[in-house]
Amino acid sequence: MHEMSLCEGVLQILEESSASQGFSKVKRVWLEIGELSGVEKEAMRFGFDVVMKETLADGAKLEIIDVPGEAWCMPCSKQVKVAARFDACPDCGSYQLQVTGGDEMRVKELEVE
Numbered sequence: 001m002h003e004m005s006l007c008e009g010v011l012q013i014l015e016e017s018s019a020s021q022g023f024s025k026v027k028r029v030w031l032e033i034g035e036l037s038g039v040e041k042e043a044m045r046f047g048f049d050v051v052m053k054e055t056l057a058d059g060a061k062l063e064i065i066d067v068p069g070e071a072w073c074m075p076c077s078k079q080v081k082v083a084a085r086f087d088a089c090p091d092c093g094s095y096q097l098q099v100t101g102g103d104e105m106r107v108k109e110l111e112v113e
């Protein structure tokens with residue numbers, strides 16, 4: 001499962017922050033997940049609990065923030081919202097879109113002890 005390795009990546013970020021900022025326990029993690037990132041939220045929640053077991057984030061709560069997909073439409077010369085990576089422009093129907101946002105996942109904030 002792809003989400004499992006993403007959770008391991010999150011754990012790595014937590015461990016690095018713990019070393020640089022000097023906290024020993026993570027209580028809550030806010031994770032931004034873009035609509036176009038292809039990350040399954042349910043799989044993320046499941047993987048999170050499994051991966052964080054017996055680490056500094058054991059029992060931590062996962063808060064998921066949805067980030068809408070955004071693209072730049074060339075014919076319209078403006079930013080439009082898209083729900084899927086290969087969607088057409090909602091205004092003009094063109095496929096000449098460049099994804100500009102909502103295609104990544106990142107740790108936004110931590111609540112630590």
Ligand SMILES: [Zn+2]
Nearest residue numbers: 073076089092
């Ligand atoms: Zn357009």
